[in-house]
Amino acid sequence: MLVVGALPRISPGRFATLLADAGSPAAGEALACWQAVAREGVDPLFALAVFHHESKLGTVGVVAQFDLRNPGATRTSRTGAGEPVEVPSRGQFVRYPNWTEGFRDLARRLVDPGYVYRQRGADTVEAIIPLWAPVSDGNAPGSYIRAVLDFMQRHAEEPVPGVPLEIALVPRGAANRPGYPLRVAWVTVHETANENPGADARAHQRFVHSGGGPEGVSFHFVVDDQRIVQLLPTTENGWHAGDGAQGPGNRTSVALELCVNRDGDWERTQEHGARLVVALCRAFGLTPEQVVPHQHWSGKQCPRRLLAQGFEGFRARVRQRLSAPAGEVIEIGPFKRRLGHGFLSLWRRLENNDPTLPLRILGWPLSDEFGYGAATYQVFERAVLKYAPNEPEPWRVHVAPLDEGAQVARWARERGLTA
Ligand SMILES: [Zn+2]
Structure with a gap:
């Protein structure tokens, strides 16, 4: 299973919920941990599965006993964060300043061009684990691999909600898989410009796999009205x-x-494309302004239809979905409300302390999540919750009617978003 250069198979909200439900000491940093891993192009669900196997999410073993904040139980640091700690009879481990740095280092070592994983092309669970936990260190890689795959299968979500995603990477060494390290700062949107019947995602998969024509072109994803096919890892250029x-x-x-x-x-293809772009923006922390047409780079009239329709329309579709994140519908009192993106995990955490606590602190949810400015909000009777992924403190509880919360609640009321 591809985990380096793959889209996240778990949402930040579910990642946070799993940590909170396990009583993990990393729960308070869940969102930052998810982001630290996803930004490196590594699937946060894989990092969580390793964390679970190494220390039951930070609750047992040397990681817990020695307060290492080290989800991968690593012995050295690739990012430079953390300091060595000598554990009696177990040798050296790294103690990180916080869990986020621990997660970042777990992911960075997998993509670092100067380190063993990338050098040996180990980007799947099956290839990574024997290097991560070698037999020479007293490990049993076979059972470790099974545990990680089992954890991932139990908790996986769709990387692009509602759209089947197939992974069919161009083989290493092909001329159109140059393999230069990529740190994603932009999303480039193209169209195939081939209107022939049958010129769908599978057809373009075959085209890229057979060399990508005389110019040797390649791209990461091809999208049609049925599916998305991934052809290159997001950690390598095309x-x-x-x-x-x-x-x-x-x-x-x-x-x-x-x-x-x-x-x-065509309408369905655009919708699938927008959902893929949203998943990429979430993973790499990009705004809709960092989603550009091919024309932006070379002047070529591509993507032709979107440019003719106005590229801003496609961007607006992305912006709308980015600010209205998917969640879970749960029944709370008289209301059926969608709580997601960690709002649910906050609610559950309060409930775990005292079942009446969320109601006493927040009151009933009066709205679903909605986008306002660059952030996502949800209005409750006594508070407004805010999620702004690009701010240093993404989570805020605004106690209405004292501040920004009142303004947002009024805005939502005027538009009929609240009960
Ligand atoms: Zn193009």
């Missing part, structure tokens, strides 16, 4: 932007192609 071997389009952006085959449903 040749798609037409701005040269060192161009920022080719070297700092992740690329998707929208199929325009006339026997496909």
